[in-house]
Amino acid sequence: MSLEWVGEQLRTFVDMNPEFETPIERFATWLARDDEDNED
Template structure:
């Protein structure tokens, strides 16, 4: 199990029944980066990956 798995499991346990918009998620990620600028690159990579999930792979 990766360390992040515990955080993801907690997220599902605490907030798994909620529905949120992508705009809300983007705002929370930006807030996180503002508080933790050292994580800017990983958050950017995650956001880009999520944004491109439906792109056709060549």
């Protein structure tokens, strides 16, 4: 399983379930953020 495959599956899921677009985008943003940004 690759990240490309996971991305395609998430895209298909959101296409079929548009009400989940915002939570999936938030999850993707969380995955992409730099952990150093969270150090207070």
